[in-house]
Amino acid sequence: MSETLQMIFSNVEGRNTTISVSDPDPALTALDVETVMDSVVDKNIFNTSGGDIDGKVRAQVVSRTVDVLAEF
Numbered sequence: 599m600s601e602t603l604q605m606i607f608s609n610v611e612g613r614n615t616t617i618s619v620s621d622p623d624p625a626l627t628a629l630d631v632e633t634v635m636d637s638v639v640d641k642n643i644f645n646t647s648g649g650d651i652d653g654k655v656r657a658q659v660v661s662r663t664v665d666v667l668a669e670f
């Protein structure tokens with residue numbers, strides 16, 4: 599199973615933008631992620647098509663399982 603941490607932010611145009619991290623550390627806590635997200639907002643180092651990132655929306659871990667039916 600593959601996992602991805604998605605950190606979802608709002609930008610100045612009111613749209614959401616996502617920063618994804620593959621295979622996050624299983625010991626990662628909500629507080630850890632919130633600290634990183636606060637830093638992203640405060641430092642304003644990412645450009646988005648909707649302008650500067652100005653807030654946090656949510657963080658989530660998405661799990662994906664692939665069942666191979668056949669290989670050729």
